[in-house]
Amino acid sequence: MSTHTIDLLTGLNNAQSEAVLCTEGPLLIVAGPGSGKTRVVTHRIAHLARECHVSPYRIAAVTFTNKAAREMRDRIATLQVPDSDSVFAGTFHAFCARMLRRFGEGVGLDSNYTIYDSDDQFGLIKQAMQMADVDEKLNHPRAMQGIISGAKSVLMDSVGLAKQAQFEDELSKEMAARVYHYYEELLGRSNAVDFDDLLMRAVQLLQENADVKEEYQRRYHYLMVDEFQDTNIAQYRLARLLTGPDQNICVVGDPDQSIYSWRNADIRNILSFQNDYPDARVITLEQNYRSTRNILDTASSLIANNGMRVPKELTTENAAGADVVIHEAYTQEEEADFVGKEILELARRDRIKPGSCAVMYRINSQSRSVEEACLRLGIKYRIIGGVQFYRRREIRDLMAYLCVLHNPQDDVNLARAINTPARGIGDKTIQDLRSWSLSKRLSVFEAITAVSQAKSAGLPCPAPLAARAYTAVARFGDLLGRFSDLKAKLPMSDLIDLLVKEAGLEAHIRKTDTNPEERMENIQEFISLAAEYESDSPEDDLSAFLERASLVADVDNYEESEDTLTLITLHQAKGLEFPVVFIVGLEEGLLPHSRSMDSNAELEEERRLCYVGITRAMERLYLVRAFQRRMWGNTSATLPSRFLEEIPENLIRYARSPGAVTVPSTSSRTGYDRSLTTWESTAVDQEPKDPVYVPEVGHTVKHDKFGSGLVVSCEEWGSDYQVEVCFDGGELRRLLLSYARLEKVEFY
């Protein structure tokens, strides 16, 4: 070893080294957050490649999100693994997509298949419901979609689902089984798969083709699965099929961080693993290297409230660090404003750059108010797991054309392209084309081509179309024909550029959009991505580019920068770490989510989700909420999340306003603005209580913050009163009396 080589074991503790050195045979690593599980995986890969002379090409590591996969690749590269790009480090879905691209024919897929996302899927489910004669009013397509996806995640086909439905006497499942049947037919007709199929088909492929299976087992001699607690049955089966006779499979996970049971992940896989590989070595890691003691204690006290878990201790040698900060804003705008200003303050005061900070939330739509605050305050940000770049309307429109050019059988994308922009081809014409194509055993694309050929030959329309529709369809057919030819001749980026103009997409955007510049910028971005892709991998074609676009979120297209704040959902944040973490929206109904309130198991999953968020933080943690929130069109008062109450008082401090948290206070609670919250804290409650003034309708009252206003209603609210005041600025606010400290204004 040269003196410049990093010693792979120096930065590891004993248990971690043991795991790295244990290269042969099955291995299970179960350990809490920040204990170095992912570090062990990357060091193990480096150890195999560098010390055991295993070709990087024979190593695969799968994980859950694209972002985690990318971080893993980066970590491997810094460990001086020769030819580190040959290691497969990616998601299960990417792994399967690649496998099917090569061997899909074994399960009836052409190699140019399309991956449908959940929107495409939804449209197809609706179509399948019609075919199965299942009424949309009685059975929501989303519910059908959920049941079908659930069946696929346990590798069950429509026949299996029908049997199960019969056995359980479940009507909705029975319906879903029928829909499933037609849905598969539609997918097959389009030479397309959905996300669940990627896994299911890959499993099927390996199960049915012994030689493909053996080839993969030989190819990937060492398999590692990070975030194993979130694998579903199909993924676990896949991992087992990939494991060859030497059983070099290493799985790494933490049951306390299992957050995907709604996507049918099954923590029982950890138990199955020990059953399936009775000789597996089990290694636990107990030291947390990521977080300060305060953050870790906060996380531990929270998760201790879960009943269904094996208690485990995590220790750390890190310092206690700053207190965890709780802030309660009045509205979600003020919540976002607090976060933004605090981020600026951290930069100014402590030289912590926005790039070290992340804002995490339960649902995507929460990002909007934070985004707006960032724009207002001039903070650069990027969103992960939100409206992803490739999901934006203009990008999807454009991709629809590319998908069709690539896979002419793709009827879903064809239906999207045909009328974007509008070409006077109505639903009826599309329906007629579809029926005609079915009767002639043609794809819709072929039908359109036949129509346009007839038109150029001056023949009558072969399909039953009205004269105007004939012209419109023929013209569209010409366009497709021309671009099908150009596809082989032009570089991809030029092809796309030309398509945007000639298909009328640009004109369409400029004419119909309220923000055409931004949309055109996105299109430009897409073209430059295509160009970049060409120069990086000239041998890769449109197929690989489209595959990437279907699988990859926007995260991979942005340069990380120390000035860019990360906005991310709690689910997407798994496996990552940031020096500073803000979790917003800690309210009942949001975190825990209202959907989880009826079931203890679901509530515990919400708690694990909150735990995942908290344990992302290295140095500072802010837990933020708004007293009033607009959700689904309504504004209402909120209650603080029960999770806040599960955190011991001695670990936290309340922030009055951005930056104020560092002001040392004699009593930790005095800096807290009581009028803005429903959060009870014992210290404030020790203030002497004045006799309570209960406003009456028509009284004029004064509020510390909002000034004076007219009481328009006052109703009992538990042991409190809810008062609606129309403030002088004209703004109507709903307040809880005990916190609002309203004073009556007397006129003399």
Ligand SMILES: Nc1ncnc2c1ncn2[C@@H]1O[C@H](COP(=O)(O)OP(=O)(O)OP(=O)(O)O)[C@@H](O)[C@H]1O
């Ligand atoms: N022995 C060690 N010495 C110093 N730092 C370490 C050590 N082990 C891990 N770390 C650091 O601790 C942090 C957490 O490690 P890692 O991300 O591997 O944890 P994890 O167990 O995978 O966490 P999670 O469950 O959240 O995915 C990383 O910054 C890592 O570099």
Ligand SMILES: [Mg+2]
């Ligand atoms: Mg990890």
